[in-house]
Amino acid sequence: MDRVYGSGSAATNALDDVDLTVPPGRFVSLIGPSGCGKSTLLRIVAGLERPDRGEVRVHGVPPAQACAAKMIGLVPQSPALLPWLSVLRNVTLPQKINKGSAGRRERIAGSGQRQAAPSAPDMRDLLVKAGLGEAMDKLPAQISGGMRQRAAIVRAFGLRPDVLVMDEPFSALDEFTRESLQDQLLDLWDELKTTVLFVTHSVSEAVRLSDTVVVMAPGPGRIVDVIDVDLPRPRGDRLFGERRFHEYEDLVRDRLRRAWHGEAA
Template sequence: MPGTPALELRSVRRTYGLGPSATVALDDVHLAVRPGRFVSLIGPSGCGKSTLLRLVAGLERPDHGDVRVHGVAPATACAAKMIGLVPQSPALLPWMSVLRNVTLPQKINPGAAGRRERIPGSSGRQTAPDAPYLRELLVKAGLGEVMHKLPAQLSGGMRQRVAIVRAFGLRPDVLVMDEPFSALDEFTRESLQNQLLALWDELKTTVLFVTHSVAEAVRLSDTVVVMAPGPGRIVETIEIELPRPRGERLLGERRFHEYEDLVRDRLRRAWHDGAA
């Protein structure tokens, strides 16, 4: 349907526990994301970033409100392979090669392509990617020489790249990423940011990305969504109007640092709001 958001959350509330000890993780959250946008969620610990991500990924359901992915419920979108997930840990199968790990999702749920065709809000990527296409993605991600190795033979950064290629390999309409680079050193992190931006620029998948890094959020995103705790809520949405492609030279430019300062200022306010 023309104009259908890639992601939409309306009046979403999520509570854990019952009675006086219940914790409100998210309350009255509204968010709409246009197709093809790269959106980062950032905020203090306990503000509900990962909860919001799990709701979009169909791993949890809201207690109140509505979550839609291209106009359908996340469970429906997942059944049609419209959603890709990159968790903090790559979660690769240790007995399978890199190539087999990446191609495995294509062999599961073979009816997904037909289901995606019937969803008007989807991107129309109905054809299941073949092995040559996935090999090409691995090469573009700098993994061409290791595609026949086992995960244990790879560095942590390489394993995370495999997880990203596996998710992009589904040609998902929406890709959700939960702090995928948090355990990596700064040099490896910046290298993977480059690889992620290159793949995203080619495929233009809608991305919802959780991070604690202000620099990472500014560099990667079209939009940075600032959240506050107590209860978890969205307090500000900042549009990052920096040119693309965003190479490493951008990190030294004045406008980049101005956006960093702006996001940090809003984060400080979010922190004070949560502590008040």
């Protein structure tokens, strides 16, 4: 798949010959220097833009169709919650809007490309699991940035998307909030069996969370390495003391360094 912005001498090859298969239920991270096309790839998967060459399939259907059937949940870098609605009403809003599209999703399921849609989870329960039990009835302006970020994740999970697409969701958070959100994300992922495509600049975050780390390089934007992380789960705090975890970190960091130098060359 290719994606080119602009034309002629001003053209940017945001994605060049990118070919990636993500098996259902896997947690895949994209990591790479700024401008290597991570967000572009996510936007294409989420159906927000189209490749100039090649195609993308989400459980067998084009992203726009998967999106219309609410099979894809997007967590953008800065969460857009409606300021006049409580946290609870914000996270349940997509489900209310979605009621009419459930049939469509079943039809896609009926074509044999995916399993039957699971029932909507109890959003209150998800909010409590995400540490937002006390914040449920507050307005977005009354809670912290980290809480808003968690609310956006719960909202995306609430539709039980087959594919959850997250663009640097934890980048603006302190280390401990970030670790706690990673834990909550892994718990939700484990429970809902969603496929996750996750963009991060943090090597340790990528290694801790992922089944697979995809390393990308810019100029043109491309995939340079696909590293399977063969570490047991659950990956709690003890992981940070384990030698193999640090070996994976070193491996990803080494590939990233090469990607970065490739850019400078």
